[in-house]
Amino acid sequence: MSSINLKRLSEELGLSISSVSKALRDSYEISAETKKRVLAMAEKLNYQPNPFASSLRRKKSITIAVVIPEIANNFFALAIDGIQMVAQQKGYHVLTYLTHENFTNEESTIKHLQGGRVDGVLISLCRDTDSIKHLTSLHDTGIPLVFFDRVPEIMDCPTVTTDDYDSGFKATEHLIKAGCKKIACLSLSSLLSITHKRVSGYQDALKKYKLKEDPKLIIECNNDNASNLALIKKLLSKKDRPDGVFSTVEKLAISTYYVCNEIKLKIPQQIRIISFSNLRTASLLAPSLSTITQPAFEIGKESASLLFRMIEKKTFGNRIDKIVLKSSLIERASSK
Amino acid sequence: MSSINLKRLSEELGLSISSVSKALRDSYEISAETKKRVLAMAEKLNYQPNPFASSLRRKKSITIAVVIPEIANNFFALAIDGIQMVAQQKGYHVLTYLTHENFTNEESTIKHLQGGRVDGVLISLCRDTDSIKHLTSLHDTGIPLVFFDRVPEIMDCPTVTTDDYDSGFKATEHLIKAGCKKIACLSLSSLLSITHKRVSGYQDALKKYKLKEDPKLIIECNNDNASNLALIKKLLSKKDRPDGVFSTVEKLAISTYYVCNEIKLKIPQQIRIISFSNLRTASLLAPSLSTITQPAFEIGKESASLLFRMIEKKTFGNRIDKIVLKSSLIERASSK
DNA sequence: TGATTTTACGAAAACGTTTTCTTGATTTTT
């Protein structure tokens, strides 16, 4: 720890601690000349204020927390990027926590944040989250809380999401218009809001075009890559296999590509694919992947901006912002 | 902020603040029975200790900082993943800072960390870093500091890197053995250690196989995607264009793919490509991309472990660890 | 039984800021 503090500085200057403190904070109580002297000495001794003493006294941490399921994921990496941009602009620090899709991790992380370590929390729920006690508890302490992308469906709280229902609908419609008659849907945990909305869109599109809905075509994948591969392989190996796949998350589309390579299923001739994805190389894949691309960076930016409005109390106390951004459907070879 | 503190807890229990504190820290000075009562009450009132008061008093932040150029990058995302794993295991918090390859950002970030906000720092330098004053200054405050991947070449400090020289050599050798006679090298800033080593490996491989070295074939790219595309396009559009490309970073290989698509240059028939990359979809690209893949997750893990050994003073004071991990060369269609 | 040790707890200082309250000196107003 830096051992040069206000006391040392004040001794060096022949001033009191409080005067030095005020000078550094540009208080009107201190003369211009003294301020200049103090600033110069602080610079000379490379004084850095102790953030803990400051936070303790002011009851402000100048820090926010971001809680996400994983980081090695294009969507979340971009979202973090957006969050960091806003935070840096505001002079805030960012604590990052990964839940690895584990509810217990999420719970304990949130619990730790109740001690006042941060001024606000941004969170995207993990796939196993089936209770929101920990979240209401955090909310009750008065810490501003914003959910993004994966939000709780039964809690009144500020959220930043995309038009998931519409996107699910359009993606499915796109496959139908391309000629698919039997479309499978690869989803994550049904506990997740995004799963629910995207799958609803899928189902309603099937309804609209009078295609048979088969619950067996909705595959709920888990967090283990190997078993997902097995599930998908089983699905695509059947004689009455689907002729289209709508994947609600990027990694399941990747897995589908691997399976198709393995069992020599031709995309898009034998099976068409579209997926939610923020893969920068989507257009370079063989074949290029049709995607619904979420504005991940903007989601991060908007979430952080909203959080800071709440922190700075610029938002009305009784108002709950629900921001919805639009994803874009990009047609490529995999669904032609 | 949580308003339930030790004082409140002690009043509720009819004990002194110090006794409650000791009970919570399982001190031998407190009877088993009292401890039980205290724990129960703390649980009941959902007591969370104030981290700032604690850090101020103990001169420990239980927090580390990670400073990286960008997060929307497979390598860094995986490294962070590894770092977080170790940190979480140790019960530490992780502050993340992005420099966006901007030296001024790096400087100011490092300066802010000198106030004792963190117990240790993990950093991967940005492409513009041409001075290490800010780093030596941080080091002088006694805060443990570990560099990973992009390390300073003229500073005696603990580092975690990969065998970049060897990898550059082998990648180039691989292209030569595949039949390339004229190999270009796409690099980042020459200020970076990784650039230097990877390019040296490339040059020595050319020497070993008696291929002409042409400085014009070493393209130093910058941080602007559009201008990199232009540079690469110019390189590949010449009549005497190279027949092989060794890219020292993933994004430049991606750009090369885009350019080849645009100017109808066939990979690998007309031009072979190999690149440093942690792209999970490398094998799904058209054509699949040959890569040198760094153990990014392990780099993060090792860096964090090393940092914690330093923080816990388990390392000898006068010892400077230099850990070197091995990358793997994965041959795929782009270099066949 | 008297002396010593152990047990279980409390008082108070310390960590480095920020901020409120004083205060002496100077300037401005009556």
Place this chain on the structure above:
DNA sequence: AAAAATCAAGAAAACGTTTTCGTAAAATCA
């Protein structure tokens, strides 16, 4: 010239912990 206001600074409390030190009461020992 006296009164009021302003200025520039210092003293001290407060933020919520942790930790050192002190001390009654109980337990152990000689």
